[in-house]
Amino acid sequence: MKVCVYGAGSIGCYVGGRLAATGTTEMFVGRPRIADETAEHGLRLTDLHGAELRVPPDRARVITKALDLTGVGLVLVTVKSAATESAAAELADVARPGTVVISLQNGLCNAAILRRALPERIVLDGMVQFNVAHQGGGHFHAGTDGGFAVRADPALSPYLSAFERAGLPLARHTELAPVQWAKLLFNLNNAVNALSGLPLREELSDRRFRRCYALSLAEALRLLRRAEIPVARLTPLPPSWLPRLLTAPDAVFTRLAASMLKIDPHARSSMLDDLDAGRTTEVDELNGEVIRLAQRIGQRAPVNARLVELVRAAETGGRRSWTSPDLLAELRGAGTEP
Numbered sequence: 542m543k544v545c546v547y548g549a550g551s552i553g554c555y556v557g558g559r560l561a562a563t564g565t566t567e568m569f570v571g572r573p574r575i576a577d578e579t580a581e582h583g584l585r586l587t588d589l590h591g592a593e594l595r596v597p598p599d600r601a602r603v604i605t606k607a608l609d610l611t612g613v614g615l616v617l618v619t620v621k622s623a624a625t626e627s628a629a630a631e632l633a634d635v636a637r638p639g640t641v642v643i644s645l646q647n648g649l650c651n652a653a654i655l656r657r658a659l660p661e662r663i664v665l666d667g668m669v670q671f672n673v674a675h676q677g678g679g680h681f682h683a684g685t686d687g688g689f690a691v692r693a694d695p696a697l698s699p700y701l702s703a704f705e706r707a708g709l710p711l712a713r714h715t716e717l718a719p720v721q722w723a724k725l726l727f728n729l730n731n732a733v734n735a736l737s738g739l740p741l742r743e744e745l746s747d748r749r750f751r752r753c754y755a756l757s758l759a760e761a762l763r764l765l766r767r768a769e770i771p772v773a774r775l776t777p778l779p780p781s782w783l784p785r786l787l788t789a790p791d792a793v794f795t796r797l798a799a800s801m802l803k804i805d806p807h808a809r810s811s812m813l814d815d816l817d818a819g820r821t822t823e824v825d826e827l828n829g830e831v832i833r834l835a836q837r838i839g840q841r842a843p844v845n846a847r848l849v850e851l852v853r854a855a856e857t858g859g860r861r862s863w864t865s866p867d868l869l870a871e872l873r874g875a876g877t878e879p
C-alpha cells in the first residue's frame with residue numbers, strides 16, 4: 542500500500558522522504574514551487590548528527606492536486622493548521638473508505654477537524670517531536686532530536702515496519718492528548734521565538750527570553766493542574782520543573798538543560814518562518830489553546846492572551862523586533878504571575 546503525504550513542506554518532505562528513501566512507495570501532494578524543486582533536485586534529508594539520505598527526483602514526485610488516491614492506504618496530513626479544513630475537504634473527495642489518515646500537525650484539534658470531514662476513514666492523532674527546516678534545493682534538515690508518536694490503532698499494523706526502516710518508529714499511545722499537551726507546552730516558546738526574531742538556541746540562551754517562555758508555561762501548567770488534565774513526560778525532567786529550570790541563571794541552565802540546547806545554531810521555530818514569509822501562524826492552535834482551556838474552567842490566561850495578540854499584530858503588519866527586556870516587561874504587565 543502506498544503512503545501519501547498531504548502537504549509537502551518541512552515535515553511532509555522529511556518524513557515522507559525518509560519513508561521513500563527506505564523503500565516505501567510515496568506520493569507527495571504539495572504546491573507547484575515544491576513540485577518544481579523536487580523535480581530538479583529530488584530530496585536531501587539531513588539531521589543534526591550528520592546523517593544524510595537522498596531521494597532521486599523520480600521517487601520524490603510532488604503532484605499539486607490529488608485526483609486519485611488508488612492504492613493509497615495511509616495519508617499523512619502535514620499542512621499547517623490553517624489549511625486543515627481545506628485539506629480535509631479535498632481528501633473527502635479522494636480518500637477511500639478504510640484509509641488510515643494521521644494528522645502530524647501541532648495543536649490539539651486538527652485530527653478532530655479531519656475526522657468530521659472524513660467519515661468511514663480511520664483518522665488518528667499523531668505528533669512529530671523534532672524540528673525540521675527547509676533549506677532550499679530539496680534539502681530538509683532535522684535540527685533537533687525527538688520521536689514520532691501516534692494514537693494506537695490496529696489499522697497501523699501494515700505500516701509499522703516501514704516507519705521502523707525509515708528510522709522513525711511509531712510510539713503508539715492509547716491516548717495521545719497527554720503527549721499533545723506536553724508538546725504544546727514546548728511549543729509555547731514558538732511565540733516568544735517568533736517575536737524575538739532569533740534562532741532558537743540564541744533565544745533560549747537569553748535568560749530574559751527564557752523568563753518570557755517560563756511565564757507562558759507556568760500559566761499553562763497551573764491551568765492544566767486545575768483542570769486535572771494529564772501531561773506526558775517527554776523529557777528526563779517532569780514538565781512542572783521547566784519554569785524553574787528556564788529561569789535559572791545562564792550557567793545553571795546551560796548545564797542542566799544541555800539536551801534542550803542540543804539544537805542546530807540556525808534552527809528556528811516554524812512560527813518565526815511563518816512571520817518572515819507573511820503567512821498565518823499557528824499561534825491560535827498553540828497559545829490559543831491555553832486561553833480556551835482557561836475559559837472552559839472559568840479562569841484567565843493573560844500571558845498567553847498577550848502573546849497571541851502580539852503575534853497576531855506581527856502577522857497583520859505590526860511587526861517589531863522585541864528585545865528580551867521589552868518583551869518580559871510586556872508579559873509581566875499582562876500577567877498575574879509573581
Ligand SMILES: NC(=O)c1ccc[n+]([C@@H]2O[C@H](COP(=O)([O-])OP(=O)(O)OC[C@H]3O[C@@H](n4cnc5c(N)ncnc54)[C@H](OP(=O)(O)O)[C@@H]3O)[C@@H](O)[C@H]2O)c1
Nearest residue numbers: 548549550551552570571619620621624646647669672673
Ligand atoms: N517544521 C517543524 O519543525 C515541525 C515540527 C513538528 C510539527 N510540525 C507541525 O507540522 C505541521 C506542518 O508544518 P511544516 O513546518 O511542515 O509546514 P510547511 O513547511 O508550511 O508545509 C506545509 C505545506 O503544505 C502546503 N499545503 C497547504 N495546503 C495544501 C493543500 N491543500 N494541498 C497541497 N499542499 C498544501 C503548504 O503550502 P502553502 O504554504 O502555500 O499553503 C506548505 O508547502 C504543522 O502543524 C506544524 O506545527 C512542524
